[in-house]
Amino acid sequence: MMSKQICVPDIGEDAVDVIEVLVSEGESISVDQSLLTLESEKASMDVPAEAAGTITKLLVKVGDQVRTGDVIAEIDEAGSNAKENKPAQDAADKPAAKSASGGQSHDLVIPDIGEDAVDVIEINVSVGDQVEAEQGLITLESEKASMDVPAPQAGEIIELSVKVGDKVSSGDVIGKIKGAASADAQAQAPAKQSTKPTQSESTQQAQPAPSKPETPQPAQAKAQKVDEQAFSKAHASPSVRRFARELGADLGAIKGSGRKGRIVEQDVKDFIKQALAGGGAKVAQGSGIPAIPAVDFAKFGEVEEQKLSRINVLTGEAMTRCWLNIPHVTQHDLADITDLEAFRKALKSEAEKKGVRVTMLAFLMKALAKALQELPRFNASLSPDKQSLIMKKYIHLGIAVDTPNGLVVPVVRDVDKKGIYELSEDLMAMSKKARDGKLSPSDMQGASMTISSLGGIGGTYFTPIVNAPEVAILGVSRSTMQPVWNGKEFEPRLMLPLSLSYDHRVIDGALAARMTVLLGQLLSDMKRSLL
Structure with a gap:
């Protein structure tokens, strides 16, 4: 069996959404056949098959985010009995997978930013910080836009080699991150675990259950400056961060409704609406524009609602x-x-x-x-x-x-x-x-x-x-x-x-x-x- 990996081509973005998967495991495909559809802020695009064969493994699903070079599928170019060999292959792969996630350090690399060199305008973390996957580490600014470089995985920052004012390009190493050990590895080695709770555990113990958002105190309601530390640690994509900065919204005060608590653009809009309605949300001065009041058009006659395309x-x-x-x-x-x-x-x-x-x-x-x-x-x-x-x-x-x-x-x-x-x-x-x-x-x-x-x-x-x-x-x-x-x-x-x-x-x-x-x-x- 000749197995081949299908990777995301150069899409010129940090990360884009998978909005449709067009094939399934076991399906025979031809060269250039569309495998899945991606959608960025600007357009949707299909990822074509680089070779003909049979899909033996699909590694993405609708709602995932992918970057240039990510492996999205494996195909058997010979079209042989891939399914029969799959359990044995999975069994052979599992030990390696466990060891790979067992707290190893990885380079933090600048993704494809489509520029020769851009400026580092903000460092959002420091050595020793615990970060979540896709948390913004540093902020870059080019002549087109500002963007955050997200963490490739959860873990501890053990090295940072850039500072504000430096210039970086695609592929530059800006530091190292040590990933947390996998759940399986932790279960197999209880003796190595510390009796002290981890930072995330102690934080969870100290915080009350998030059943209702806290009502801001008067001093908080009057605050006009964004909490930069909370902003940098908020679970949001670079595009949402940029959108929030433009509107002056404090990401640290927004509860995400997306997958795994991710803050999506609609959350920022709702937050701004709440602020304009007097809800006490923290918004920078000068960003508030009165919203157009909602109208129930159905009371005037028959109506039909049509969804706008993402574009x-x-x-x-x-x-x-x-x-x-x-x-x-x-x-x-x-x-x-x-x-x-x-x-x-x-x-x-x-x-x-x-x-x-x-x-x-x-x-x-x-x-x-x-x-x-x-x-x-x-x-x-x-x-x-x-x-x-x-x-x-x-x-x-x-x-x-x-x-x-x-x-x-x-x-x-x-x-x-x-x-x-x-x-x-x-x-x-x-x-x-x-x-x-x-x-x-x-x-x-x-x-x-x-x-x-x-x-x-x-x-x-x-x-x-x-x-x-x-x-x-x-x-x-x-x-x-x-x-x-x-x-x-x-x-x-x-x-x-x-x-x-x-x-x-x-x-x-x-x-x-x-x-x-x-x-x-x-x-x-x-x-x-x-x-």
């Missing part, structure tokens, strides 16, 4: 964060694309021979790439302390794509180095991947700026929301024939509406006007973008 919910939350944190201004303009549209149509037969369809969006991308080179402030992001700009030397463009599950924004890379046919090919591939739900998180990271095109649907102008940490977004509506004065007479010209929203902390009105004028010039005379 809808996450996109809504992200847009709310961007809208609340960025002072938006939108600049509107028109671009004459009469000659460009004629040129695009002339390329149709040649494009068909190359197997691509050239759309106006490819020319927009090329024009915007040239404009970013001439006005580099648009290709920047604010530093975490908001005191400087991070200027980007690359030009990657996010393209908003409407899918059955909601809006996603895949990124086309190195737009300035590609021609129209190559960009058209990239757009076709990315759009198909988005509609099929095959985008990975890394496919949606690193954009310099985003284009949101509604030209295929209609409309004149709109006010797109900046996709932080980008500082601008270009909205495009449907082009129409309009009378334009040429100095002697009105003539019909095809005019394209542009809507440029920008972060007023970085871009002022004069620079925004220069951008829309420059885009108009580039689109009316596409040769300029090739110079």
Whole structure:
């Protein structure tokens, strides 16, 4: 029997949820067949089989979280009697499993963070601390976001080799953790156990049963600062920690409703609602926004409730964060694309021979790439302390794509180095991947700026929301024939509406006007973008 392990590919995230298992043990599978579906904050994706064979062991279930490189299944490539040999194999594996969990030390390694190097901005534990699996150990901050590095297992921190201000990269070792012995090992070696209760046992003995949440005392209710020690030890994922920090919620005061007491995003929302209703919860100053009162619509007539897709919910939350944190201004303009549209149509037969369809969006991308080179402030992001700009030397463009599950924004890379046919090919591939739900998180990271095109649907102008940490977004509506004065007479010209929203902390009105004028010039005379 030739056994092969199936691992999670590079998903560009610390940990993502398993939302669906598509196969079962004993099932025969083919190469590239989807085994399970993962879902992150940005998209859902399938994990394909790397080889054909028979599933002999499934190591994950719905609700688990997995990371890049985790083993999720084992297959028998020869398809032989794997089930008959399974008990013997399990028996052979058990002693090794016990010894592996018997208090050995393991390196604490930075997971795939999708960056060359990021800053350590916070150390949440110290040597000697007892931590739980997935508890945040250190907090990293890149130009895109802050993130926690979770503990890979429960145990004791026996070594830490980083400090605030250090830079770390994927794969760096930041310390060591000594795992607790397994339950079987403890049962077999009672003589080695201390008569003193462990830290967790003594904590459980000292605390009353959590039947009701404690009512905060007046002094607690007035406290506005988050308890950082309790925050760091709370059982929550990095994304939930980031969400709580943005809202000013104290994770240490929230009771988790998730698996094994994990704090989920809904717990944070409920906590904030309680605080706004006067429940005494601890929330940082300035974070409270009055909630919209609930309405019983059924009393007005028949209603039907339809669940939002996860992408809808996450996109809504992200847009709310961007809208609340960025002072938006939108600049509107028109671009004459009469000659460009004629040129695009002339390329149709040649494009068909190359197997691509050239759309106006490819020319927009090329024009915007040239404009970013001439006005580099648009290709920047604010530093975490908001005191400087991070200027980007690359030009990657996010393209908003409407899918059955909601809006996603895949990124086309190195737009300035590609021609129209190559960009058209990239757009076709990315759009198909988005509609099929095959985008990975890394496919949606690193954009310099985003284009949101509604030209295929209609409309004149709109006010797109900046996709932080980008500082601008270009909205495009449907082009129409309009009378334009040429100095002697009105003539019909095809005019394209542009809507440029920008972060007023970085871009002022004069620079925004220069951008829309420059885009108009580039689109009316596409040769300029090739110079």
